[in-house]
Amino acid sequence: MELTSPLGLVAGAWYPPESQSVQDAVARGDIDAATARDLGYVSLPVSSAVAPPDMAMEAAREVLLRCGVRPEKLSLLLHASVHHQGHDAWSAPHYVAERLGAHAAVPIGLLQQCNGGAIGIETAAARLLADPEAGPALVTTADRFLMPSWDRWRSDYGMAAGDAATAVLVHRADGTHPAELLLHAIGTTVATELEVMHRGDDELNATPMGHSPVIDVRRTKRAFIKAYGVEWFTKTAHDRIRAAVDLCLRRAGLAPDDPRLRYAVIPRLGTKAMDEAYLPPLRESTSAELLDLGRATGHVGAGDLNASLADLAQGDRLAPGQYAVVLNGGGGFTFTAMAVSRP
Amino acid sequence: MSANQDRFFALMVDKLGVAPEELTTEATFESLEFDSLALIELSVAVQKEFGAQIDETALTPEDTVGDVLRTIDAQLVTS
Structure with missing residues (x-):
């Protein structure tokens, strides 16, 4: 946007x-x-x-x-x-x-x-x-x-x-x-072709929680990997994450190595998953220091990016005039990067 | 030695990126740094190569390459 x-x-x-x-x-x-x-x-x-x-x-x-x-x-x-x-x-x-x-x-x-x-x-x-x-x-x-x-x-x-x-x-x-922060730009990209990752080969049923008594995303991901392989996900995610970050930085008027860009804040997924899915495209898009704020919170549902904004807003990580690009993704899939700065 | 070992080892190297020098029948999946997703890819690759079914949800990091090889051997003998 x-x-x-x-x-x-x-x-x-x-x-x-x-x-x-x-x-x-x-x-x-x-x-x-x-x-x-x-x-x-x-x-x-x-x-x-x-x-x-x-x-x-x-x-x-x-x-x-x-x-x-x-x-x-x-x-x-x-x-x-x-x-x-x-x-x-x-x-x-x-x-x-x-x-x-x-x-x-x-x-x-x-x-x-x-x-x-x-x-x-x-x-x-x-x-x-x-x-x-x-x-x-x-x-x-x-x-x-x-x-x-x-x-x-x-x-x-x-x-x-x-x-x-x-x-x-x-x-x-x-x-x-x-x-507490200024929002300068948003870049959101879409990969609805990956929607199937959270559905697998399940049929759409009529009853909530009808597929398993405990939410089991592992089952649908196993079906996805067996049908399409991990690489298709990784390649698509890399492409859309890179595009979201590039779009956000361009709209914010920030160069990938802009000295004002202090941090690239990553989602609160597991370390290995982030190393494989998020960090490679992020590293291609900016040389800003990576900031991981989720090791003591875990992945907080719909709120990873917003929780990281809270940490940036209330802590002293950003000095006045410094920027961060905050990255997130969600099943479906959409990927969003936001450029914020300390006023 | 299992009749399928050479094919299985080639699959582990070519399709799953295991270094040949680390590949023994005693090697555990943990030692080969296989996570849950890699075990799923293993089961898919074994299904395609041998037509054998490996239940990746039953595999643990402590299981060995030899354990999977024995499962393949058993299924190919009975089929």
Whole structure:
């Protein structure tokens, strides 16, 4: 997305107090030692007590408090998630908006798999650019991955899932609200031909969780690899990731080796999966230092990119004038790169 | 020595990128740095080359190249 002028971001994340260390997971037999090494996580946050929409509330309240935006001023509330939000045939985004007091915000749910939070920011930006009267937009993500429906260590290859919520306020950066980061450009690319990776050779059925009692992405990925091979995925992903980053940097007016470009922030997947799928194209597109912020959080569902924005917004990694390009991807597939800077 | 060993070793080298010097029947998949996805590729390659079924979900990092070779041998004898 081409932005006519930078947008302001205020970003936060909420993590539960409980977590599981990788040593504990190996000792309990939740994961074998070799796979744990390949994943490279040190721990995963676990939200036994708080449901995802309430996790999102925690992140959202903190962000609104920090920037002084009253909830009733929000024009849009976009809530992205991957897994069960706590009820069926019900809207978590409406719940978040109601509980937050965002009574003028249009609540919209995003089922974009793991790139949902990033697409939420892109959609929020489009709303702000299209409607001059629209107030700030809030993008939340929240997921928890509990048994018996999701095995956080073993439901998928190449990642383990941590429970977390994120909130990112997107505004016009016209001085009305503080901006912890400026959003300069977004590059999103699409690879819907890889949709089959998360469906495998399963038929579409009529019952939720009808394919397996525990979400089993490994099964569909095995079917995908047997039918198409790993290389097709890797080649396609490399192509689209490179294109997303190149597009983002070009739109932001940043050269691949621009001295202002301090970091290239990577998704929160397992280390080996990132080394194979994400890092090679990213390295071709920029020489910025790689920044991995996910070793103690795991992959946080729809919120990897947004959680990394929160870390950049609140930490001191970026000095004023410094940029980061933040990369993410999600099943389906879409890949998004965002260029942000410290004002 | 298994009658299928040469073909299997050639497959491991040519299709799965294993260094010939690391390839013995005693080598574990962990020592060859095979992860879960590589084991799936192994099962696909064995199916194509030998017509034998390897259940990759039953393989562990501690299993050896020889274990898979014995499975191939057994299936080819009975078929």
